[in-house]
Amino acid sequence: MIKTFYITTPIYYVNDVPHIGHAYTTIAADVLARYHRQWGHDVFFLTGLDEHGQKVQQAAQKAAMDPKAYCDRLAPQFQTLWKRLNISNNAFIRTTDPKHKAYVQKTLKALYDKELIYRADYTGWYCTFDERFWTEKDVVKGLCPDCKRPVERLSESNYFFRMSQYQDRLITYIQDHPDFIQPQSRSNEVLGFLQKPLEDLSISRPKSRLSWGIDLPFDSNYVTYVWFDALVNYISALEYLTPKPSFEKYWTTRSAEAAGDRTVLHLVGKDILTTHAVYWSTMLMALELPLPTTIFAHGWWTVSGEKMSKSRGNVVDPNVVVEEFGVDAFRYFLLREVPFGQDGNFSREALIGRINTDLANDLGNLLNRSLTMIERFAQGTVPAHTHAADTELEIRLRKTINGLFASAERHITNLEFNRALEAIWELVQLGNQYIDKSAPWTLAKKTADKARLDTVLYHGSETLRILSLALYPFMPQTTQEMVRQLGLTSDLSNPNPDELNWGYLKPGTKIAKGNPLFPRIETKAQPQG
Structure with a gap:
């Protein structure tokens, strides 16, 4: 039996142009995809774009554009960069694809019919940047615990997924499957998060506040929470972006995984580990589907020890680096300089x-x-x-x-x-x-x-x-x-x-010596004193 290897990156927000963080995850996924293909495995490598939600709607408004037109303008910038970086993805998903939207609605309907989605009034602290609610105990000094931006108090009626009822099952699963969340420090981090009572997940936003999203199939006054929509891409893509529906082929089953025949690997940044390890895992449990083999959370790249941000003006553009130093030098540096699970400093x-x-x-x-x-x-x-x-x-x-x-x-x-x-x-x-x-x-x-x-x-x-x-x-x-x-x-x-094997090179082969692979880069000497 040919081994299958399903590798994914997160789908990236289109509220801005691609940066080094996007390139880092995608290059790592490409290395894994190429490696497994070399060894004869059946590989499906998925990346793409998360095109719904409040951040995208606001960015489109700022650009005085329709949200879909705004996404259509930015999507080619990601696709062009991936081509430039020699990314060998099999598919590129966009959450505005009609077939993805239909699959999300089918998933919501399945959970609603099982009474795992219900409507309730909710009051809490909302972070626009992260597009999520926080509880009273999470918020310190009016700031989002994740991005440290100010939060606002909101009271509204929403639909909720009964995530809390899977808390104990998820804890047990993580403990019983040491490879599920990697590195180990991140697994410990998620288990620590799960020591506090897990609340149900708001999976909708009222159209009065957010219109840019996928309509709930059971209430057209609401759109789907962007993270619910985005996470479903990992399985929706297997239904319509493969040559034929391939969920059974690529998604893991424990028997195939135990035999070493099938692997599903999600690469994510450490900032979105909780949404994958907790939200996505409980969604899959509710859908009675197997969980991925591994979720690996890598570190961030900083510049001079500081997190990159547009306000600091220190965001590294991969296009600029590749233009000056070449694509393979960039790929090599990112993966050689620091261990994949740790933060690295780019200079x-x-x-x-x-x-x-x-x-x-x-x-x-x-x-x-x-x-x-x-x-x-x-x-x-x-x-x-x-x-x-x-x-x-x-x-x-x-x-x-x-x-x-x-x-x-x-x-x-x-x-x-x-x-x-x-x-x-x-x-x-x-x-x-x-x-x-x-x-x-x-x-x-x-x-x-x-x-x-x-x-x-x-x-x-x-x-x-x-x-x-x-x-x-x-x-x-x-x-x-x-x-x-x-x-x-x-x-x-x-x-x-x-x-x-050693000795494959045939004597008599005529070489074709060319230019040096990597000419040395001369740097200016720093002035003394």
């Missing part, structure tokens, strides 16, 4: 440091010097090698290569992207050390050392081929260029099993 200096040290000095140099020596000492053709000419250097190099894919798999499946790249870079650095210690420029001076020289040149080029496979999910553009310069036409996205 131009750190990015340039990674480019110069890791990408130019290490990876780029290994390719350039290996191919230069094949041009110089082997007429531009990969030479044959014999194990008779092996030394401890070759044995150590091959041993590292033979363990590389298992090490990368362990780290990538645990979403330890930085550790996977560290493991790959051990081989990059070992490859450079191998050339230094083998000194092919010295071997080339003696005819008697020809077999030894050929062995060294072959090992250098075969190491690069293996590296291109291991690095492909992270740096697809760069690795395709590596393969091209090695004179190969390999499809790194779908290698055959033999390509994963």
Whole structure:
């Protein structure tokens, strides 16, 4: 049975243009999607846009536009960025899609018919930015506990989902499934949240206050709460954005999951963990559907230790970074610099440091010097090698290569992207050390050392081929260029099993050395004193 892997990002609000936070989650999801495709898994990778709600309505009003027209104007900016970042998503959902809206209404009707949705009067503190109510005990000094913006007192009649009745069941589920919420610190955070009584969830907004949303199927005076609408995208997409309805194919069942045949992974920022771990989980329980395999909450990127915001003028635009430094340098930096579950600090200096040290000095140099020596000492053709000419250097190099894919798999499946790249870079650095210690420029001076020289040149080029496979999910553009310069036409996205083994590179292959992968970036010296 072919394993299935369903990977999602949150669907992003269209009240503003895409920023580094959007890019971070989506690049991480892309790495996972590409990795699982490499290993022959059936992957469905979903991203998209959350186009309803008060923030979108207000942004459209500010732009003097109809909300749908406003969404239509911003949606291409996200799609263009994903193309620029080489994002390989299978589908792009928009919550204004008529089929998604119909699916949300079908879901609401199912819960209403089961008497899991009821109408009641409610008074509480409302945060417009987060589009949610807070209780008296949550609000401190009139500020939203999440975004720290002022809240307003509201009294209104609304429809509620009986979320509270699933509290004990959810606690038990989290405790019994340690991989359900990751990292572990976030699981503890959710369990801490659930120690307080869980209230029922308001799932509607009166049209008198908010008109931009999906009508409730049982009361047209109300629209659906934006989070309820948004969360349903994870299952609505499987009904109409796949070649054929594929809920049964991609959504998890515990028996398939236990056998390791099916995975559903939601990547989210830590700020929206509660809505996924609590709201979404209880919604699925009410619908009598299995929960996803894992919800992984990653950290935020800051600038100079401060959270990014338009008011501070420190929001990082991925388009600007990619324009200056290239797409794969950006992808590499985001996933190498910090562990995925932790916060990271973005700086131009750190990015340039990674480019110069890791990408130019290490990876780029290994390719350039290996191919230069094949041009110089082997007429531009990969030479044959014999194990008779092996030394401890070759044995150590091959041993590292033979363990590389298992090490990368362990780290990538645990979403330890930085550790996977560290493991790959051990081989990059070992490859450079191998050339230094083998000194092919010295071997080339003696005819008697020809077999030894050929062995060294072959090992250098075969190491690069293996590296291109291991690095492909992270740096697809760069690795395709590596393969091209090695004179190969390999499809790194779908290698055959033999390509994963040492020795696949055929002697006699004509290389096609090109420009350096990553030219060093010269920085201006800082004035002294």
